[in-house]
């Protein structure tokens with residue numbers, strides 16, 4: 001068993017690492033700003049530069065904007081960009097809609113939609129959640145009815161993460177058949193975001209994170225925008241959710257933040273002594289370091305399993321998604337405790353420590369709903385991962 005990377009892969013890692021060191025502004029700080037138009041514009045610029053190098057979807061063939069590389073190379077690039085907290089404005093196109101089109105789309109769809117995702121030129125939204133369908137995705141009620149060459153959509157989505165810029169496409173599931181069990185009547189679609197009959201209503205969430213309600217009123221979408229097989233949308237979507245959760249960028253970002261925090265504890269004195277000399281602080285930071293390393297290894301295991309899929313088959317369950325959620329809230333909670341009352345000051349206050357970034361991240365980490373709740377992930381782990389019987 002070889003836990004290392006090949007010489008070529010190490011070369012790629014160095015190239016990506018050097019790229020960020022040279023390209024990012026010298027005063028660049030990770031995660032300091034709320035999700036402002038200014039930050040998204042900056043990240044779009046980075047995304048487009050990486051797209052030109054083929055680093056957004058390196059695993060896809062060159063004709064779709066990739067580099068014909070594998071999952072390990074893709075995850076090396078994600079790990080290095082994650083270290084700098086490079087959040088993709090088109091995270092949904094890159095991590096969900098793109099992989100869904102790549103696996104289940106027609107050749108025509110792939111040629112038409114994948115290159116723009118790979119070049120960082122499109123913005124997609126993931127539109128799954130509805131007022132009566134969150135964890136229980138099978139209960140979706142947004143309806144798509146066939147009419148001539150189109151599907152006509154009526155219904156609603158909610159809590160859809162939106163960027164402060166206009167989206168290009170919606171990646172969604174809709175009911176195309178009334179059947180029991182309900183999840184067998186759903187189909188995947190891509191929908192141009194400016195389709196007449198679609199309206200958006202902002203629902204700002206904690207820490208200025210923007211989500212929206214999206215309403216569909218007789219919105220007509222050509223049939224050629226269906227993704228994969230009719231009434232197999234739930235199964236297709238479950239396959240692509242795996243990609244969203246397997247992100248090696250997350251532990252890299254957490255590690256970077258931990259190192260900055262350790263530096264802060266070295267430089268900051270309390271009661272006449274550097275914070276880092278306090279046994280509680282040392283013990284807490286060591287515990288965080290262990291948890292981050294466990295997450296990193298879990299995600300690299302997932303990456304390796306993806307790369308060996310042909311030989312070993314699909315992964316039963318990826319521990320990374322759950323692990324990642326369980327780590328972040330206690331990590332920022334612990335950092336907030338170490339900072340004391342100063343930790344609660346927001347970015348902009350002259351007394352805020354680390355520019356208020358820990359308070360911001362602590363707030364965001366309280367929201368564990370996106371990408372499935374901790375309870376939902378445990379249910380899947382129990383069933384698919386451990387083979388435990390379903391509850392009747």
Ligand SMILES: Cc1cc2nc3c(=O)[nH]c(=O)nc-3n(C[C@H](O)[C@H](O)[C@H](O)COP(=O)(O)OP(=O)(O)OC[C@H]3O[C@@H](n4cnc5c(N)ncnc54)[C@H](O)[C@@H]3O)c2cc1C
Nearest residue numbers: 126127128129134135159160161205369370371373375376
């Ligand atoms: C900031 C933010 C951004 C989001 N972005 C998007 C997005 O871009 N696209 C999108 O489609 N959705 C998005 N969502 C919605 C998110 O995916 C849902 O909130 C999530 O799937 C949970 O659904 P729900 O909120 O309806 O909660 P519910 O499903 O109603 O669950 C409520 C609580 O009950 C628990 N629960 C539910 N079922 C069970 C069970 N069987 N056993 C034990 N416990 C259970 C849940 O874990 C949860 O704690 C976003 C949400 C937030 C907060």
